[in-house]
Amino acid sequence: xxxxxxxxxxxxSCSLWPSVLGGPAPVSTAWSPALAKxxxxxxxxxxxxxxxxxxxxxxxxxxxxxxxxxxDACLVYFGSLWNATVAIYDPYIDDFIAVVExxxxxxxxxxxxxxxxxxxxxxxxxxxxxxxxxxxxxxxNVSGTNLxxxxxxxxxxxxxxxxxxxTTHGTYGAFQDIETDKRGYTYxxxxxxxxxxxxxxxxxxxxxxxxxxxxxxTTIPGLGGLVALGPEGNLxxxxxxxxxxxxxxxxxxxxxxxxxxxxxxxxxxRYNDTDAIYAPPLFNGTVLLVASHAAGIQVLVSRDGSxxxxxxxxxxxxxxxxxxxxxxxxxxGSIVTxxxxxxxxxxxxxxxxxxxxxxTGEVAGNRTQFPMPDITxxxxxxxxxx
Ligand SMILES: *[C@@H]1O[C@H](CO)[C@@H](O)[C@H](O)[C@H]1NC(C)=O
Ligand SMILES: *[C@@H]1O[C@H](CO)[C@@H](O)[C@H](O)[C@H]1NC(C)=O
Ligand SMILES: *[C@@H]1O[C@H](CO)[C@@H](O)[C@H](O)[C@H]1NC(C)=O
Ligand SMILES: *[C@@H]1O[C@H](CO)[C@@H](O)[C@H](O)[C@H]1NC(C)=O
Ligand SMILES: *[C@@H]1O[C@H](CO)[C@@H](O)[C@H](O)[C@H]1NC(C)=O
Ligand SMILES: *[C@@H]1O[C@H](CO)[C@@H](O)[C@H](O)[C@H]1NC(C)=O
Ligand SMILES: *[C@@H]1O[C@H](CO)[C@@H](O)[C@H](O)[C@H]1NC(C)=O
Ligand SMILES: *[C@@H]1O[C@H](CO)[C@@H](O)[C@H](O)[C@H]1NC(C)=O
Ligand SMILES: *[C@@H]1O[C@H](CO)[C@@H](O)[C@H](O)[C@H]1NC(C)=O
Ligand SMILES: *[C@@H]1O[C@H](CO)[C@@H](O)[C@H](O)[C@H]1NC(C)=O
Ligand SMILES: *[C@@H]1O[C@H](CO)[C@@H](O)[C@H](O)[C@H]1NC(C)=O
Numbered sequence: 001x002x003x004x005x006x007x008x009x010x011x012x013s014c015s016l017w018p019s020v021l022g023g024p025a026p027v028s029t030a031w032s033p034a035l036a037k038x039x040x041x042x043x044x045x046x047x048x049x050x051x052x053x054x055x056x057x058x059x060x061x062x063x064x065x066x067x068x069x070x071x072d073a074c075l076v077y078f079g080s081l082w083n084a085t086v087a088i089y090d091p092y093i094d095d096f097i098a099v100v101e102x103x104x105x106x107x108x109x110x111x112x113x114x115x116x117x118x119x120x121x122x123x124x125x126x127x128x129x130x131x132x133x134x135x136x137x138x139x140x141n142v143s144g145t146n147l148x149x150x151x152x153x154x155x156x157x158x159x160x161x162x163x164x165x166x167t168t169h170g171t172y173g174a175f176q177d178i179e180t181d182k183r184g185y186t187y188x189x190x191x192x193x194x195x196x197x198x199x200x201x202x203x204x205x206x207x208x209x210x211x212x213x214x215x216x217x218t219t220i221p222g223l224g225g226l227v228a229l230g231p232e233g234n235l236x237x238x239x240x241x242x243x244x245x246x247x248x249x250x251x252x253x254x255x256x257x258x259x260x261x262x263x264x265x266x267x268x269x270r271y272n273d274t275d276a277i278y279a280p281p282l283f284n285g286t287v288l289l290v291a292s293h294a295a296g297i298q299v300l301v302s303r304d305g306s307x308x309x310x311x312x313x314x315x316x317x318x319x320x321x322x323x324x325x326x327x328x329x330x331x332x333g334s335i336v337t338x339x340x341x342x343x344x345x346x347x348x349x350x351x352x353x354x355x356x357x358x359x360t361g362e363v364a365g366n367r368t369q370f371p372m373p374d375i376t377x378x379x380x381x382x383x384x385x386x
Contacts, residue, residue, distance in 0.1 A: 031156055032088075032098035032156065034090075034098070035073070035088060035097055035098055035153060035156060036154075036156070038073040038074065038075060038097075039073055039153060039154045041072075046344055047071060047074035047343055047344050048074070048092065048343065048344075049343050049345045049346075050091050050342055050343030050345065052091065052342075052346070052374070053324070053374045054319075054323050054324055054327040054348075054371070054372060054373045054374040055094070055327065055371075055372050055374075056326065056327055056330050056369050056370065056371050056372065057089065057094075057369075057370045057371075057372060058368055058369060058370075059087065059096060059368065059370065060366075060368045061080070061082065061083050061362070061364040061367065061368075062078060062080055063082050063083070063356075063364055063365070063367065063370075064078040064079065064080060064081070064087075064337070064338075064350050064351075064370060065079045065080075065081040065112070065113075065114040065115075065176075065337050065338070065350075066078075066114050066116060066177065066337065066338045066340075066350065067079065067116065067338060067340040068116055068117045068118045068340065069118065069281070069340060069341045069342055069343075070123075070125070070153070071118070071281065072118075072123045072153075073153060074090075074091075074092070074343070075088055075089065075090055075091075075097070076088070076089040076091060076340065076342055077089075077116045077117075077118060077125060078116065079113045079114045079115060079116040079127075079128070080099070080113060081112050081113065081352060081364075082109075082112070082364030082365070083106060083107055083113075083363065083364055084102070084105050084106045084107065084108065084111045084113040084129065084363075085099050085101050085102075085106050086099070086113060086116055086127055086151075087099045087100075088100065091342050091343060100151075102129065102149070105129050105147070107362070107363050108363070109132065109358075109363040110131065110132050110144060111129050111130070111131065111132060111144075111145065112129070112130050112131075112132050112135070113127060113128065113129055113130075114128060114130060114176045115127075115128035115130075115175070115176055115177045115178045115188075116128070117177075117178050117179065117180070120281075121180060121181075121233070122180070123153070123154070124150055124152055124153070124159070125150075125151040125152075125153055126150060126151075126178045126180060127148070127149040127150075127151055128146075128147075128148055128149075128175055128176070128177070128178050128188060129145070129149065130146050130173070130174065130175045131143065131144025131145055131146055131165075131173055132144070133173075134173045134174035134191075134192050134218075135174065138192075138219055139174060139191070139192030139218045139219035139220070139221065140218065142168075142170065142171065142172055142192050142218045143165075143170035143173070144170065144173070145163060145165050146163070146164040146165050146168070146173055146175050147163055147164065148161070148178070148186065148188060148199055149161050150203060159203075160202060160203035161203070162199055162206060164188065164197055164199075164206060166206070167197060167206040167207075167208065168190075168195075168208075171212075171215040171218075172190055172193060172212045172215050173190055173218075174191035174192040175189065175190045175191075175197075176189060176190070176224065176225070177189045177225045177226045177277075179226040179227060179228035179233065179236065180228065180233060181228055181232060181234060181236075181251045182231075182232040182233050182234075183201070183232075183251075184200065184201025184202075185198050185199065185201065185251065186198070186199040187199075187209065187226055187228070187236060187251070189223045189224070189226045190212070190222065191221055191222055191223060191224055191241050192218045192219065192220070192221065192222065193212045193213070193214065193215070193217070193220050194210075194211050194212060194213070194221075194222015194223040195208060195210060195211040195222065196209045196210035196211065196223065196226070196238070196249075196256060197209060207255075209255060209256055210223075210249070210255070210256035211256075220242070221240075221241040221242035222240065223238045223239065223241060224238075224240065224241030224274050224275050224276065224277070225238065225239050225241075225274070225276040225277035225278075225291075225338075226238050226277070227278065227279045228251065229279060229305065230285065230305075233251060234250060234251045234252055235251075235285075235306075236248070236249040236250070237249075237263070237277060237288065237307060238260070238277075239274050239277045239290055240274070241274050241275065242272060243270055243272055244269075244270030244272065244274045244292070244298075245262055245263075245270060246263040246288070246290070246300070246307075246310060247260040247261060247262055247263065248260075248262075248263050248307050249261070263307050263308070263309060263310050264309045264310070265300065265309075265310045265311075265312050266309065266310070267312055268312075269298065269315070271290070271292035271295050271298065273292055273293040273294055273295075274290050274291060274292050274293075274298075275292075275293060275335075275336070275338060276291045276338035277289065277290050277291070278291075278338060278340065278341075280339070280341040280347045281341055282341060282344060282347070283379075284305065285305040286301055286302055286304075286305045287300070287379065287383070288300040288301075288302070288307075288310065289339040289347070289379075291336045291337055291338050291339060291350075292315070292336060293335035293336055293337070294335065294336075295317070295336075296316050296317040296318040296320075296336055296349070297315065297316045297318070297336060297339050297349055297375060298312065298314075299312075299313045299314055299316065299379055299383075300312055300313070301313055301383065313383065313385070314382045314385075316375050316378045316379070316382075318331055318334070318336045318349055318351065318373065319331045319349075319371070319373045320349075320373055320374075320375055320378050323373050323374075327371045327372070328371075330351075330369050330370075331351050331373065334351035334352060334353055335351070335352060335353070336349055336350070336351060337350050337352045339375070342372075345376070346374060346376045347375050347376050347379060348372045348373060348375065349372070349373045349375055350372070351370065351371055351372075351373075353367060
């Protein structure tokens with residue numbers, strides 16, 4: 001393994017971004033004063049509430065695969081799948097304050113950016129760059145470069161980059177989500193077949209922490225998403241992308257057991273097309289949202305937060321009933337890839353499109369409108385009905 005690989009560095013390019021609502025689309029930048037300004041706020045202050053309901057983001061080729069809410073800077077980080085950029089959105093002004101590009105990654109077409117996560121323990125941003133081949137071939141070809149980047153939003157620099165393919169040797173992959181624990185370990189979940197890699201705090205060590213149990217038939221879908229709960233992030237939940245089972249792991253284990261502990265779901269509702277899982281911070285680890293491409297957002301609850309069992313409260317369809325028609329219409333043809341909290345008080349569905357024809361000479365479709373259906377009311381209603 002190359003330590004501190006310099007293969008990917010933060011792009012130094014022209015900087016130009018809109019400071020006013022409805023300004024021109026932002027371009028990539030090595031230094032965003034708007035982001036720097038955000039990091040001067042007092043982190044003890046809670047982020048202001050958002051009062052938006054469902055809305056539509058206007059950003060050419062956003063194609064969001066996953067997102068996370070940064071409670072320090074009060075910003076949303078989107079992984080923009082096809083362009084392989086990280087788009088940083090300010091919900092209070094409804095605009096992007098930066099779109100971060102990475103040389104040899106962004107707009108190559110052979111690399112995606114999906115998982116992006118704010119680390120509640122360090123405030124750092126973890127960015128997962130994954131090879132497109134496994135997704136294009138449903139796991140038949142799992143080769144290609146997969147990178148994990150640790151990015152400091154304060155200095156706007158990449159602290160380290162690790163090439164996960166040095167560990168997998170291209171025999172398994174389809175990495176799509178990341179979590180961190182208080183000790184500084186980052187867990188990376190792979191789907192074809194199921195695996196979890198663990199990377200240490202400075203990116204100098206990568207170990208296959210769970211699986212893969214076999215690499216002969218890489219087309220069998222394994223784990224899809226990850227969530228780390230508890231005051232130290234020791235309780236790790238993962239979902240089976242192929243059958244919707246939820247597994248409970250303990251990050252204090254040196255290695256995860258071969259046989260994963262299933263979290264029984266009552267009633268036993270599971271979907272065969274699950275993607276990201278997410279525990280909105282506002283429910284303090286008691287609510288798990290499971291994204292099903294076709295069915296929507298499944299709402300699971302563990303009243304004591306132990307996740308020894310889970311109660312299935314219901315599934316919020318996409319778009320949810322009552323969504324304003326413009327937003328509802330904008331979801332036409334989408335799949336549900338994730339959910340994300342925005343502000344201290346609201347939770348949204350993330351819609352993405354996997355089949356749009358690429359614009360000639362570009363690596364993504366021509367979509368500009370990306371709907372964000374608000375599901376806060378639906379979640380609260382399901383919680384009250386229990
Ligand atoms: C991009 O890839 C090219 C060709 O492999 C290499 O020469 C170059 O150093 C890379 N650039 C960065 C910034 O990694
Ligand atoms: C994607 O790349 C295109 C250029 O091909 C650019 O116009 C657009 O703003 C980018 N969008 C994102 C979210 O990276
Ligand atoms: C598998 O994907 C890699 C890119 O990761 C590509 O270079 C290679 O040609 C593909 N192999 C086959 C057999 O298609
Ligand atoms: C990542 O590692 C793989 C396996 O060693 C290698 O083929 C690939 O070129 C590396 N990619 C980068 C960007 O260093
Ligand atoms: C990285 O962290 C490990 C402990 O996980 C430590 O042994 C090693 O010295 C550190 N390396 C660097 C370059 O900081
Ligand atoms: C690999 O697994 C898939 C999915 O279970 C199955 O359809 C396929 O037949 C298997 N291929 C081989 C070569 O065993
Ligand atoms: C949140 O959950 C933790 C257990 O993970 C518990 O110790 C804490 O009291 C809870 N906080 C609130 C505000 O309910
Ligand atoms: C879900 O699939 C996994 C293999 O990916 C299997 O081990 C597990 O038994 C399945 N669960 C159920 C309930 O079918
Ligand atoms: C997944 O479930 C849906 C709905 O029950 C069904 O139509 C579909 O055929 C299933 N897909 C697979 C791959 O089993
Ligand atoms: C949804 O999109 C499809 C094409 O993908 C189109 O045929 C259909 O008319 C659209 N439906 C609505 C309600 O816009
Ligand atoms: C986007 O591309 C589709 C074909 O993929 C085309 O039907 C549609 O008119 C295009 N829309 C715009 C705004 O260019």
